[in-house]
Amino acid sequence: MMFAEEPARASGLETKFVALSSLQQADPSGAVFGYASHFGEADQSGDRVMPGAFARSLERLAQSGRRVKFLWQHDPARPIGVWTEVREDAAGLWVEGRILPDVALGAEALSLMRAGAIDGLSIGYRTIRAEPDRETGGRRLHEIDLWEVSLVTFPMLPSARASLNDSVGTDEMAIALAEVLVESGRPAG
Numbered sequence: 001m002m003f004a005e006e007p008a009r010a011s012g013l014e015t016k017f018v019a020l021s022s023l024q025q026a027d028p029s030g031a032v033f034g035y036a037s038h039f040g041e042a043d044q045s046g047d048r049v050m051p052g053a054f055a056r057s058l059e060r061l062a063q064s065g066r067r068v069k070f071l072w073q074h075d076p077a078r079p080i081g082v083w084t085e086v087r088e089d090a091a092g093l094w095v096e097g098r099i100l101p102d103v104a105l106g107a108e109a110l111s112l113m114r115a116g117a118i119d120g121l122s123i124g125y126r127t128i129r130a131e132p133d134r135e136t137g138g139r140r141l142h143e144i145d146l147w148e149v150s151l152v153t154f155p156m157l158p159s160a161r162a163s164l165n166d167s168v169g170t171d172e173m174a175i176a177l178a179e180v181l182v183e184s185g186r187p188a189g
Contacts, residue, residue: 030099036149038092043156046138057146069148080106124148
């Protein structure tokens with residue numbers, strides 16, 4: 001059985017999985033949108049990615065002209081697409097990209113997504129700075145060196161969602177705003 005978090009032994013690569021919701025790929029372009037991580041939410045191992053955790057990594061990638069890789073099941077020999085936008089916002093790590101249907105594995109991934117057999121996203125990263133999280137028993141991840149975002153079978157963070165349009169971002173932002181208002185004692189609606 002594969003566990004949701006599996007650090008690679010030699011490279012220090014860690015992975016976190018996130019659910020894609022009802023991703024029915026009808027568009028032959030292979031467009032994919034959604035959150036690969038949500039800030040402050042404990043995953044199944046108790047780890048929480050904190051706001052700003054990806055900022056330095058994304059800045060370094062941009063300065064070097066490189067991109068976060070789009071892989072199949074964290075396999076570096078099996079890229080299936082390109083992430084055209086990867087950014088932090090108030091809710092988490094937002095990704096936009098496309099699966100390449102001209103790549104055999106990309107066509108297979110699209111078929112599996114249409115059938116509902118594949119419904120997860122996962123981040124591959126190296127932890128730069130973290131502290132124990134006494135509340136969850138995991139870690140608070142303050143700085144992450146992001147390497148890749150993969151399409152995977154088993155999600156680690158089921159609440160994150162993806163869609164074929166960017167309305168996911170709008171819904172997530174509304175939820176995040178409502179949570180902030182409730183925490184501040186102000187009515188959300």
